Amino acid sequence: MRFVFKTGYDQDIRFFKHTGYWQSYGFLFLTAVTAPLYLGNFEISELTQAISFAIAGLGLMLLVGFTGQVSLGHAAFFGIGAYAQAWLLASFDISFLVAMPIAAVFTGIIGFLLAIPLLRMTGIYLAIGTLALSIVLEQILKSWKSVTGGFDGMAVEPASLLGYQFNPDSWDFYYVALAILILVLALCANLLRSPTGRAMVAVRDSEVSARSMGVNIARTKITAFGISTAITGLGGALFAHKLQYLAPDGFNLIISITFLLMIVVGGLGSLQGAILGALVVILLPQAITIMKDYLPPSIGHQPGLEPGIFGLLLVAFILFEPMGIYGRWRKIKLFFDIFPVYRKATFRRQKAYLKTERMR
Amino acid sequence: MELIQVLVAGIAQGCVYGLIALGFVLIYKATEQVNFAQGDIMMLGMFAAFTLIAIAGLPWWLGALAGIAITGVFGFCLDAFVLRRIIGQPQFAVIILTIAVGFVFRSAAGGVWGADPVSFDTPYGGLVVTLDENETGRTVIDAADLTIILGTLVLVGALYAFFRFTRIGVAMQASSQNQLAAYYMGIPVKYVISLIWGISAAVSCIAGILLAPKIATFDPDVGFLAITAFAAAVIGGFGSLPGAVLGGLIIGITEQLAQAYLPGEYARSIAPISGFVILLAVLLIRPDGLFAQIQRKKV
Numbered sequence: 265m266r267f268v269f270k271t272g273y274d275q276d277i278r279f280f281k282h283t284g285y286w287q288s289y290g291f292l293f294l295t296a297v298t299a300p301l302y303l304g305n306f307e308i309s310e311l312t313q314a315i316s317f318a319i320a321g322l323g324l325m326l327l328v329g330f331t332g333q334v335s336l337g338h339a340a341f342f343g344i345g346a347y348a349q350a351w352l353l354a355s356f357d358i359s360f361l362v363a364m365p366i367a368a369v370f371t372g373i374i375g376f377l378l379a380i381p382l383l384r385m386t387g388i389y390l391a392i393g394t395l396a397l398s399i400v401l402e403q404i405l406k407s408w409k410s411v412t413g414g415f416d417g418m419a420v421e422p423a424s425l426l427g428y429q430f431n432p433d434s435w436d437f438y439y440v441a442l443a444i445l446i447l448v449l450a451l452c453a454n455l456l457r458s459p460t461g462r463a464m465v466a467v468r469d470s471e472v473s474a475r476s477m478g479v480n481i482a483r484t485k486i487t488a489f490g491i492s493t494a495i496t497g498l499g500g501a502l503f504a505h506k507l508q509y510l511a512p513d514g515f516n517l518i519i520s521i522t523f524l525l526m527i528v529v530g531g532l533g534s535l536q537g538a539i540l541g542a543l544v545v546i547l548l549p550q551a552i553t554i555m556k557d558y559l560p561p562s563i564g565h566q567p568g569l570e571p572g573i574f575g576l577l578l579v580a581f582i583l584f585e586p587m588g589i590y591g592r593w594r595k596i597k598l599f600f601d602i603f604p605v606y607r608k609a610t611f612r613r614q615k616a617y618l619k620t621e622r623m624r
Numbered sequence: 625m626e627l628i629q630v631l632v633a634g635i636a637q638g639c640v641y642g643l644i645a646l647g648f649v650l651i652y653k654a655t656e657q658v659n660f661a662q663g664d665i666m667m668l669g670m671f672a673a674f675t676l677i678a679i680a681g682l683p684w685w686l687g688a689l690a691g692i693a694i695t696g697v698f699g700f701c702l703d704a705f706v707l708r709r710i711i712g713q714p715q716f717a718v719i720i721l722t723i724a725v726g727f728v729f730r731s732a733a734g735g736v737w738g739a740d741p742v743s744f745d746t747p748y749g750g751l752v753v754t755l756d757e758n759e760t761g762r763t764v765i766d767a768a769d770l771t772i773i774l775g776t777l778v779l780v781g782a783l784y785a786f787f788r789f790t791r792i793g794v795a796m797q798a799s800s801q802n803q804l805a806a807y808y809m810g811i812p813v814k815y816v817i818s819l820i821w822g823i824s825a826a827v828s829c830i831a832g833i834l835l836a837p838k839i840a841t842f843d844p845d846v847g848f849l850a851i852t853a854f855a856a857a858v859i860g861g862f863g864s865l866p867g868a869v870l871g872g873l874i875i876g877i878t879e880q881l882a883q884a885y886l887p888g889e890y891a892r893s894i895a896p897i898s899g900f901v902i903l904l905a906v907l908l909i910r911p912d913g914l915f916a917q918i919q920r921k922k923v
Contacts, residue, residue: 328716334716334719381908384908384911385907385911385912386911387715388652388658388715388719388858388862389858389862389907389911389912389913391658391719392854392855392858392903392907393858393903393904393907395851395854396855396900396901396903396904396907397900397904399851399897399900400897400900400901400904403893403894403896403897406893407893517851521723524720524723525720525723525724528720532716569731569735570731571727571730571731572727572728572730572731572732572734572735573731574724574727575723575724575725575726575727575728575731576724576728577724578720578721578723578724578727579706579721579724579725579728582710582717582720582721582724583706583709583710583721586710586713586717613713
């Protein structure tokens with residue numbers, strides 16, 4: 265059992281609450297930094313992709329996991345970020361590190377403007393509204409030939425800094441991605457302990473009580489949507505360099521759903537969950553490919569096996585562990601933290617059966 | 625004359641959207657669950673009919689009826705064994721669960737029936753009604769369109785009568801308004817909800833079977849049609865059965881009109897998304913759809 269004594273006023277909002285956090289996250293950081301030493305180029309390239317998905321997932325997590333607004337259209341903002349990055353690099357003579365924040369802010373402004381009318385809707389209407397929006401935006405990417413190249417797609421200029429050209433499938437670009445991920449993580453964690461972040465969580469838990477505590481609900485939601493889309497756009501800009509060639513089909517509804525599934529598998533309402541989810545989403549296809557060799561050919565070579573297994577995994581998560589991988593990890597941790605007195609009921613969620621109960 | 629042809633095609637397309645949307649709305653009204661797997665259930669129903677008619681060689685009407693019955697039972701079991709377990713959890717969990725279930729269905733259908741397009745014969749497939757014939761060409765209406773419109777009318781009438789006049793239909797309305805109160809009144813709410821899932825699955829199977837001759841061939845991805853139907857349900861307000869059909873008609877007719885009358889370049893890019901543009905427009909003006917029931921929580 266661990267006792268943490270309060271010795272300072274800002275102890276509650278520290279990133280690392282006690283030395284255990286320093287040890288475990290320090291170890292994780294070292295593992296990530298030294299990864300190129302013991303992993304091959306292919307694995308590193310997959311990890312880079314996972315990182316760009318994780319950044320997009322962090323953006324969506326702020327919206328879905330912390331503000332409680334479901335979006336089924338984040339792939340469109342991922343796409344806008346990617347195309348903005350490609351367009352900026354093609355049109356202006358600027359470094360990719362300068363273009364990335366511009367692409368992110370641009371995506372964020374679009375998201376912010378769209379959020380003003382969109383966030384009048386709630387719950388399922390919002391989900392469908394964002395879904396419709398993403399389909400329309402995807403169509404715009406396909407049709408606006410002068411900027412996006414239409415169906416032919418658009419090449420992304422390789423990332424280079426001071427004459428050094430990064431190879432998106434190699435260790436050097438992995439470090440760029442890792443640095444951006446850590447930056448975004450710090451930004452999100454910092455946001456969540458600021459008044460804006462607290463207001464977002466309050467809106468998620470109960471709009472009525474948030475309003476009575478003086479939170480401006482509309483403004484909080486719109487800010488959350490703007491920040492969320494900006495971060496997703498940043499992920500898209502990174503992904504553009506990874507892909508090297510953009511096509512509008514790469515940012516369709518399936519990707520939106522993948523993002524949503526990613527944060528659910530990882531664990532809603534935790535930043536760690538977005539990263540765990542991205543790792544699962546990217547590494548699962550590889551695991552399935554490996555597994556295929558051990559399955560009988562009639563099952564192993566069937567088309568569409570991958571989404572099927574993915575779907576089954578999700579069903580299992582929703583039914584048996586709705587709090588995701590990170591939720592399970594927290595349960596295990598708490599079990600050992602308070603060893604002999606763990607109760608299952610600690611994490612039990614309240615169920616709401618009546619319509620009025622569901623309106624919070 | 626061309627306008628009539630376009631309109632009839634649009635109404636038929638809209639009826640299909642409307643029928644699938646009816647399936648969404650039935651489930652939503654009864655349980656507040658949003659079923660993202662509706663399109664995939666329709667796809668399974670179409671493949672069930674395909675198996676019975678084209679592979680087992682049953683006559684069309686018998687195969688269609690059996691397919692509808694099988695899909696209905698399937699929907700019942702889906703609720704009884706999977707969805708029921710998460711009643712009471714946030715709506716969000718249901719969205720994710722049904723999306724995942726849809727993935728599984730599509731993958732399973734790909735495994736069983738393959739990814740190649742298939743079709744089955746219908747007694748009226750390929751027949752047309754000639755409206756007007758002259759030297760420049762003739763204006764025709766596809767018999768498949770007419771059966772879709774006719775089938776929708778009959779089905780909507782039957783559903784209305786079912787909910788209005790039968791005991792179990794009234795019980796369904798009661799449990800959709802207040803599950804707890806309905807339970808206290810002795811209504812077997814769990815059974816009723818599963819039954820609604822069954823009816824909803826059967827309705828979407830009917831939509832699929834009516835649709836099959838119109839689109840000639842179909843593959844496991846045919847369920848993506850339901851995304852447009854979703855827009856239809858939301859335009860109608862998601863809690864309203866007539867609204868769902870009306871929303872479907874609005875989308876279907878607009879799509880066909882855009883396809884027929886916009887200049888070539890625009891028709892290709894705008895027609896497929898016209899439904900969603902309308903949806904966004906409607907939601908901007910009325911954030912809860914056209915026929916919404918406004919609910920407020922009393923604190």
